[in-house]
Amino acid sequence: MVATGAGSAPAVPARVRAIRSGAVRGLGGPGIAIAYALANPAHPERPSMLLVSAAMLVVCAMTWGFAATLAASRAEVPLRVAGVLIAILGAAELTLLDGGIAGPLGALLPFSFIFLALVTPPLAYAALGVVGAVAYWAVALLGEPAPPGYAVVYTLASSGLGYLCVRHAGALVSLRRRLAKVSAIDPLTQALNRRGFDERLEAAFAEARRSGESLTVVFADLDRFKEINDRYGHQAGDRLLTWIAGRLSQGLRAHDAVGRIGGDEFAAVLSDTGPEAATVIVQRLRDSLDGVVPVSIGHACFPYDATTPAELRRAADARVYADKTARDRPLPSPATVAMVRETVDQRAPGLRVSHRERRRRSIADMGWIALFDSCIGVLYSAAFAGEEPHRLAIGLLATAGWVVGAGLIAGAGRLSRAGGVRDIMLAYAVVMAVMGGTLSALNGGAGTVCELAILVPMPLIALSSPARVAVPVLGLYACVYAAVAVTVHAPSGWYGALHLAGAVAVSIVCGMQGRAAALQRRRLTELSRVDVLTGVLNRRGFEERFAAESARAGRGGPAISLLIYDLDGFKQVNDQQGHAAGDELLCWVAATLTANLEARDAVGRLGGDEFVVLLTEGEAGAVAEHLRDLLAERTSASMGRATLGLDGDDFDALYAHADAQLYAEKAGRGGRRRAPA
Numbered sequence: 001m002v003a004t005g006a007g008s009a010p011a012v013p014a015r016v017r018a019i020r021s022g023a024v025r026g027l028g029g030p031g032i033a034i035a036y037a038l039a040n041p042a043h044p045e046r047p048s049m050l051l052v053s054a055a056m057l058v059v060c061a062m063t064w065g066f067a068a069t070l071a072a073s074r075a076e077v078p079l080r081v082a083g084v085l086i087a088i089l090g091a092a093e094l095t096l097l098d099g100g101i102a103g104p105l106g107a108l109l110p111f112s113f114i115f116l117a118l119v120t121p122p123l124a125y126a127a128l129g130v131v132g133a134v135a136y137w138a139v140a141l142l143g144e145p146a147p148p149g150y151a152v153v154y155t156l157a158s159s160g161l162g163y164l165c166v167r168h169a170g171a172l173v174s175l176r177r178r179l180a181k182v183s184a185i186d187p188l189t190q191a192l193n194r195r196g197f198d199e200r201l202e203a204a205f206a207e208a209r210r211s212g213e214s215l216t217v218v219f220a221d222l223d224r225f226k227e228i229n230d231r232y233g234h235q236a237g238d239r240l241l242t243w244i245a246g247r248l249s250q251g252l253r254a255h256d257a258v259g260r261i262g263g264d265e266f267a268a269v270l271s272d273t274g275p276e277a278a279t280v281i282v283q284r285l286r287d288s289l290d291g292v293v294p295v296s297i298g299h300a301c302f303p304y305d306a307t308t309p310a311e312l313r314r315a316a317d318a319r320v321y322a323d324k325t326a327r328d329r330p331l332p333s334p335a336t337v338a339m340v341r342e343t344v345d346q347r348a349p350g351l352r353v354s355h356r357e358r359r360r361r362s363i364a365d366m367g368w369i370a371l372f373d374s375c376i377g378v379l380y381s382a383a384f385a386g387e388e389p390h391r392l393a394i395g396l397l398a399t400a401g402w403v404v405g406a407g408l409i410a411g412a413g414r415l416s417r418a419g420g421v422r423d424i425m426l427a428y429a430v431v432m433a434v435m436g437g438t439l440s441a442l443n444g445g446a447g448t449v450c451e452l453a454i455l456v457p458m459p460l461i462a463l464s465s466p467a468r469v470a471v472p473v474l475g476l477y478a479c480v481y482a483a484v485a486v487t488v489h490a491p492s493g494w495y496g497a498l499h500l501a502g503a504v505a506v507s508i509v510c511g512m513q514g515r516a517a518a519l520q521r522r523r524l525t526e527l528s529r530v531d532v533l534t535g536v537l538n539r540r541g542f543e544e545r546f547a548a549e550s551a552r553a554g555r556g557g558p559a560i561s562l563l564i565y566d567l568d569g570f571k572q573v574n575d576q577q578g579h580a581a582g583d584e585l586l587c588w589v590a591a592t593l594t595a596n597l598e599a600r601d602a603v604g605r606l607g608g609d610e611f612v613v614l615l616t617e618g619e620a621g622a623v624a625e626h627l628r629d630l631l632a633e634r635t636s637a638s639m640g641r642a643t644l645g646l647d648g649d650d651f652d653a654l655y656a657h658a659d660a661q662l663y664a665e666k667a668g669r670g671g672r673r674r675a676p677a
Contacts, residue, residue, distance in 0.1 A: 015071035019080065022119045023064040026087055028505050029108050030056035033094045036104060036498060045097040052097070056090040059083055084120070084128055088112060092135040100143020101136065101151055102447065104494040107455075109136045110158035111502045114459050117165035118513050125166055129159065149384030153376050153449045157456050160372045164365060164460055165510070171361050176520055183527035186260040187540035188238055188607060189245035195532040197259025201269050204257075205309050208302055214274035215302040217309075218282060219316040220248065222264035223294035223329045225608070226571050230666060234564075234610060234659050236337050239344045240293055241607065246344075251285045262582075263608020267316075275301045292336055294329030296320050360416035362464035363408060363425065369460050370405030370432055373453050374398045377439060380449050390442040394450065397442070401435055401453075404428075422469060429473040432457065437480040445489030446481065446496045454481045455503040462511035466518070474507055531605045533583055534590035542604030542612060546651045549600070549616055550644055561620035561643045562654040563613040564662050565593075565628070568636045570609035585634065592630050597623075612655075638666040 030053035037049040063070070063083055070076050091108040098105040113132055116125055133155055140151040184196025192200060201217065208215035222228075222244060229237040241264065248258045248266060258268045270278065282299050289295045298319025306312040332340075377398025385391040408415075408428065415421050436453035443450035458477050462470045478500060485496035529541025537545060546562070553560050567589065573582045586609065593603045593613060602614040615623055624641050631637050640662030642654040 015076070016067045018119070019067040019070055019076075020064050022080070022083075023060045023067070025115055025119065025509055026060040026063070026083075027057065028115070028509075029087065029091050029094075029112060030054075030060070032498060032501060032505070033105060033108070036098075036494065040494070043098075049094055049097050052090055052093050056087060059086050081124070081128070084116065085131065088128070088132050088135055092139050096139045096143050100146060101140045101154065102144065102146035102491070104492065104498045106146075106154075107499050107502045109139070110154050111506050113158045113162045114165060114506045115509065117162040118169060118463075118509065122166050122170065125162065129162065133159070147448060148386075149380050149449050152384070153380055153452060156376055156379075157373070157452045160376075161369070161456050161460065164368055164372070165463060168361065168365055168460070168463055169513070176517065182540075183525075185528075186245075187538055189242045189260050191245040191249065191266065192257055192259035193532055193538075194259065194261045195527070197257065197261055197267055197269070200257045200259070201267075201309055201312075204269050204271050205302065205312075208271065213272045214304070215312075216270040216273040216275075216278040216281075216299055217302075217312045217316045218268040218270065218278070218285070218297065218299040219313075219320045220244070220266040220268075220285070220289075221296045221320050221324065222266075223296055223324060224331055225264040227331055229566075230663065231331065232334075232337050233663060234566075234606075235656065236341065238607070239341045240332070240337070242344045243340045244289065244293060244295065247288050248285060251288050252281070263610075273301070275304050292340070293332055296324035296329075298323055359421065360412050363415050363421070364412040365460055365464050366425070366428065366457075367405045367408030367410075367412065369457050370401055370408065372405075373436075373456055374401035374405055377401065377450065377453065384449070385443075388443065394439060394442050397435060397439055401432070404431070425465075426469065426473065429461065430476065433473075433476050433480050436477070437484050440481075440484045441488045446485035446499065447489065447491040451481070451484070451499070454484070455499065458503045458507045459510040462507040463514045465514075467511065467515065470507075470511055470514075474504070478504060531590075534587050534605050536590045536594060536611075537602055537604035539604065539606050542602065542606070542614070543651055545602045545604075546614055549602075549614060550650070553616075553644060559643060559645065561615040561641055562651075562658050563615065563620070563624050563627070564640045564655070564658045565589075565611045565613070565631065565637045566639075566662055566666070567609035567631075568638060568666075570635070588634065589631060593627060596627060596630055638662050640665065 033049055033053040034057075037043060037046045037053070040046065043049070063080075070079055073079070088109070091112050095101060095103065095105050095108055100106065101109075109132060113129060116128055116132070120128060136155060137151065140146060184192055184199065186193040191197075204215055207213075222240070225237060225240075228240060241260070244266060245258060245260060248268060252258065252268060252270065256268060256270050258266060261267045270281065273281065278299050278301055282297055286295070286297050298316045298321075300306055300312045300315035300319065302312055305315045375398075378395055381388070381391050381395035381398060385394060388394065415424060418424065433454070436450075436457070439450040439453045440446065440448065445451075454477055458474055461473055461477075465473065481500050481503075482496070485500075490496040529537060529544065531538040546560075549560050567585075570582065570585070573585055586605070589609075589611060590603060590605060593611060597603065597613065597615075598617050600616040604612045604614075606612055613624075613627065620641055620643060624639055628637055628639050640658035640660070642648060642657040642661070644654060647657040648654040
């Protein structure tokens with residue numbers, strides 16, 4: 001099971017931020033129109049343009065000021081739609097006052113479509129896009145004539161770019177949702193991790209208190225887990241933990257949640273469940289586990305046993321220990337362990353999110369925009385460029401762009417795995433900028449249909465590329481457009497300046513949107529790779545780090561080694577001093593290991609009291625003993641180590657070798673183990 005979030009409390013502030021962000025973005029169009037009108041005192045429609053622009057600014061200001069009221073209102077959606085319609089009609093009126101779609105303000109409506117794509121859900125965007133297209137064509141028919149094909153190509157280009165932005169934004173939302181799920185899931189058992197379970201419990205408790213319903217928390221603790229690991233090895237213990245998580249999930253309802261909150265400790269939160277129902281469920285869970293693995297189970301109900309989440313935890317924990325001392329539980333047999341291994345190995349892998357997915361989508365999106373631009377270029381040369389002297393050259397160049405774009409889409413997956421992908425994409429951007437400038441120059445410069453070959457890619461580049469790539473590439477596109485406008489042709493200086501300014505403004509907004517999404521993704525990715533309790537890498541993060549370092553070693557880097565440390569007598573700390581003391585010791589061990597390693601080394605906690613260390617420098621044996629001596633200040637630890645290439649060629653092989661060495665050492669030391677202090 002996965003977490004569904006921490007509740008609905010943050011939803012209103014998030015909507016407020018979204019409303020205010022949209023209001024700020026809406027200032028761009030009227031702001032540009034006011035600057036243009038003020039700089040042109042001889043313009044015959046100057047007073048009307050200032051009045052329309054001022055009205056649009058007032059709407060934006062009111063939207064920003066009353067954002068909290070709007071967010072809490074049932075009429076939020078209709079009012080926001082009304083605001084968007086006002087912006088569309090205002091942009092249409094300003095364009096008409098300036099002479100039509102081929103005037104300096106002719107790009108207001110097309111660029112407004114791009115803004116809408118960033119802040120509007122797909123269905124709403126489709127409906128509002130139709131309204132915008134009608135308004136644009138009304139201006140095209142009522143205003144001064146535009147070059148042949150100008151209205152058709154601008155409509156197609158803005159619609160296509162808007163669609164790609166909606167598609168890209170939707171893919172990023174999907175990626176963030178999956179990352180959010182991954183960040184709340186224990187990578188071994190696929191149950192909720194400690195943070196995910198805490199969030200789920202807090203949300204369920206808040207809902208139970210609000211609605212007056214009952215709530216039950218169930219704790220389950222795997223007995224004699226240390227002995228299981230000692231007898232069968234850590235990999236068998238891992239399979240048992242995964243099997244238990246699966247059986248607990250199967251014994252509950254779909255809307256209940258199971259979490260792994262410690263090494264061998266599980267918990268479940270059962271909504272709308274009182275004492276009688278809880279007793280039945282707990283007995284069913286116990287029956288499903290008995291005879292396979294020894295587990296102690298306890299539960300507590302709100303509001304009967306406790307009135308706060310902390311009290312619920314304590315009451316359930318106390319019943320776990322009462323159950324633990326009530327009867328003796330035998331270790332699972334070798335046949336049982338073999339059955340569990342086979343069952344778990346056949347289970348489908350858990351949810352994973354490739355770190356290359358966003359890169360692949362960004363590469364493919366650049367191909368799609370080239371493909372789309374080129375199709376429009378071919379359409380223009382075939383249908384509207386009858387009197388154009390360079391018609392054939394425009395068609396051939398557009399066809400070449402189509403081939404390049406199609407190739408980029410087809411090779412996106414392979415390119416996302418390439419080491420020099422950034423240089424390849426920079427070279428591609430330069431080629432496309434030159435091709436766009438050449439198309440525009442062949443068509444007669446700025447103010448012609450083919451100027452879109454330069455302007456249209458800019459927002460998507462900003463949305464899908466890191467800032468260190470987007471800024472120089474956008475600078476190149478801007479310079480190419482300015483060069484074409486100055487050296488070839490532009491209807492006026494204002495036309496070139498405002499069209500370029502509009503493209504840059506939309507690109508900045510797209511870039512801000514992309515940066516915000518990237519920050520959120522990085523945070524979620526970090527959470528999905530870090531152990532919530534100790535702050536070191538979890539299993540998922542450590543395996544990814546190991547893969548990266550082993551690839552580096554394979555390219556001629558230094559040899560790497562894997563160390564495993566298993567704390568002796570850790571179970572006694574939890575049983576005798578409580579879980580808080582055990583947690584504190586685990587945090588101390590993680591901090592001690594981390595503080596005494598080199599920058600490229602890594603520490604991970606795979607579960608319970610088992611830590612792993614990735615060594616990329618130094619002599620492994622000496623470092624391993626030094627770390628064990630440091631840990632001896634508070635606890636003795638059994639240790640195993642393995643070296644890549646010598647003891648195995650991948651993580652599983654090294655782990656198995658080091659684990660076997662650890663248990664051979666543990667068996668040799670026998671009872672000479674000091675309990676943690």
